């Protein structure tokens with residue numbers, strides 16, 4: 001029987017394996033299926049904003065955002081080895097704060113203008129607590145942008161399993177509304193990736209994720 005790992009154990013192992021470090025362009029394009037232009041449009045202009053990324057991983061998205069500009073970017077992640085990798089990849093940015101934390105335990109009242117997260121919330125079991133913390137950490141009028149992928153209950157990595165806790169976009173919207181946020185129309189993320197030799201994934205042309213955006 002395959003062992004079951006926590007998200008922290010899984011991403012610590014991936015970081016140890018060098019995953020997310022100096023990824024080639026084709027892999028970065030593959031990963032951008034879960035953000036890409038619709039996500040970046042939803043994020044908008046961050047140049048004068050204090051931004052929080054939940055589940056920063058090795059800094060794939062944060063690196064792009066820091067190049068575009070922001071007042072500050074705080075990146076939190078439950079995996080210490082991913083945070084170490086992000087630190088080594090993004091060490092040129094003096095406005096970056098990195099911390100090892102579980103989003104369900106993180107709260108900085110009214111400290112951020114934008115909170116975003118990609119490919120992370122399927123790992124978070126207590127989503128109500130996490131969303132409460134994030135909305136509380138936003139300034140009035142601040143925005144939360146979540147890329148929610150279509151996940152199953154279990155991720156089979158080959159040698160081990162990682163349990164997941166999927167919610168539908170509607171569940172996020174309902175919870176954010178109950179926390180007093182105004183929720184925008186959902187933005188679909190369609191898989192239109194094709195590799196260097198024209199190869200396509202089996203989800204090509206399908207919606208693989210949804211951007212949920214809300215304003216406090």
Ligand SMILES: C[S@@+](CC[C@H](N)C(=O)[O-])C[C@H]1O[C@@H](n2cnc3c(N)ncnc32)[C@H](O)[C@@H]1O
Nearest residue numbers: 007011055057060077078079102103119120123
């Ligand atoms: C698939 S990676 C995505 C990384 C990055 N957002 C990206 O898209 O490249 C998911 C990340 O979420 C982090 N994570 C999972 N559960 C978390 C939690 N409860 N609190 C904070 N980070 C968490 C993992 O350690 C991992 O680095």
